Amino acid sequence: MSGVALLEVSNIVVRFGGVTAVGGVSFAVDDQQICGLIGPNGAGKTTLFNCISGIYQPNEGDIRFRGEMVTGQPRHRMIGLGIGRTFQNLALFRSLSVRDNVLAGAHHLGRAGFIACGLHLPWVGREAARLDAEAQRLMAMLDLTAVAEVPVASLPFGTQKRVEMARALIGQPRLLLLDEPAAGLNHGEVDELAGLLRRVREGFNLSILLVEHHMNLVMNVSDKVVALDFGRKIADGTPHDVRNDPDVIAAYLGEAPHERAA
Ligand SMILES: Nc1ncnc2c1ncn2[C@@H]1O[C@H](COP(=O)(O)OP(=O)(O)OP(=O)(O)O)[C@@H](O)[C@H]1O
Numbered sequence: 001m002s003g004v005a006l007l008e009v010s011n012i013v014v015r016f017g018g019v020t021a022v023g024g025v026s027f028a029v030d031d032q033q034i035c036g037l038i039g040p041n042g043a044g045k046t047t048l049f050n051c052i053s054g055i056y057q058p059n060e061g062d063i064r065f066r067g068e069m070v071t072g073q074p075r076h077r078m079i080g081l082g083i084g085r086t087f088q089n090l091a092l093f094r095s096l097s098v099r100d101n102v103l104a105g106a107h108h109l110g111r112a113g114f115i116a117c118g119l120h121l122p123w124v125g126r127e128a129a130r131l132d133a134e135a136q137r138l139m140a141m142l143d144l145t146a147v148a149e150v151p152v153a154s155l156p157f158g159t160q161k162r163v164e165m166a167r168a169l170i171g172q173p174r175l176l177l178l179d180e181p182a183a184g185l186n187h188g189e190v191d192e193l194a195g196l197l198r199r200v201r202e203g204f205n206l207s208i209l210l211v212e213h214h215m216n217l218v219m220n221v222s223d224k225v226v227a228l229d230f231g232r233k234i235a236d237g238t239p240h241d242v243r244n245d246p247d248v249i250a251a252y253l254g255e256a257p258h259e260r261a262a
Helices: 045-052 075-081 098-104 114-118 122-141 157-169 187-204 215-221 239-243 246-251
Strands: 007-016 019-029 034-038 060-065 083-085 175-179 207-211 224-229 232-237
Touching: 007 045, 019 045, 019 060, 019 224, 019 232, 034 045, 034 187, 034 215, 045 175, 045 207, 075 083, 083 157, 098 122, 098 157, 122 157, 122 187, 157 175, 157 187, 175 187, 187 207, 187 215, 215 239, 224 239, 224 246, 232 239, 232 246
Parallel strands: 034 207, 034 224, 083 175, 175 207
Antiparallel strands: 007 019, 007 060, 224 232
C-alpha cells in the first residue's frame, strides 16, 4: 500500500441535464489525514461527496479506494469496503433508541442470518455481545452513554449528530465522510467537535473527508483543504495556503474565508 493514497479522485465529472455540477475534479486523501472540502453554495461539494459514498455515479472519471477502482459502486458496497458517512440532514431511525441506531450501522458486519438466529447457534450470541460491547465503547467515546436507551427523536440536534457519527464508526470505516458536521451546532459544540474529530482519527486510525461551511473548524482541524468553485478545483493545499489563495478569497466574494465563520 505504500505510495498509494487511501482515496484517489481523478477527473470526476457529474452533469444533471444541462448543469455541470462537478467539472473534472481530482484530489487525494492519505491515510489518517483530515481533508476539508470547501466552496461557496453550489460549488459541487455534496455532488462529489455523493459520488465517493456511492450515491451518485459520475459521468466521467475514476475513484480509487486503497488502490482499488470503486467508481460507481453502490452504497452498500462502499460501506463494506470501508467508506462510512454521515448526512447533512441526519438519516436516523427517529423512534429507535440511540443504542439501536448505533447497532444499525453494523448490519453489514454480522454473519448471523435468519436460520442461524432461529437455531440459537452459540456464535450468534457471541457476535451480538461483541457488537453490543463495541456500541458501548463508541457511545462512551461520543458522550452518549447516558442517553443510550432514549429515542433519538427526543434528543437535541447536536446529540443526534453524534449518534450518526457513532453509527458510521461501528461499521469500521477507513474513511469517514462527514457532511457539514458543524451545521446547527452552537459555538461550544463546534469547539468540542474539533477535539472529537481528532480523537476519532487517532482512536480509529482512519481518515476524514469533511464538507463544511464553518471555516474556523475546517482550518483548525484539517491537514489539507480542497476548495471548489463552480464545479472546479481552485485550490488544494495546507489550510494556511488555501486560506490565503487569491482564487479562494475571490470565490468567497472578497472576504477571507476564515472571516466567514458561522
Ligand atoms: N439533483 C440535482 N439536479 C440538478 N441539479 C443539481 C442536483 N444536485 C445539485 N445540482 C446542482 O449542481 C450544482 C452543485 O450542487 P451541490 O449541491 O453539489 O453544491 P454544494 O457545493 O454542495 O452546495 P451547498 O454548499 O449549498 O450544499 C448546483 O448548481 C446545484 O444546483
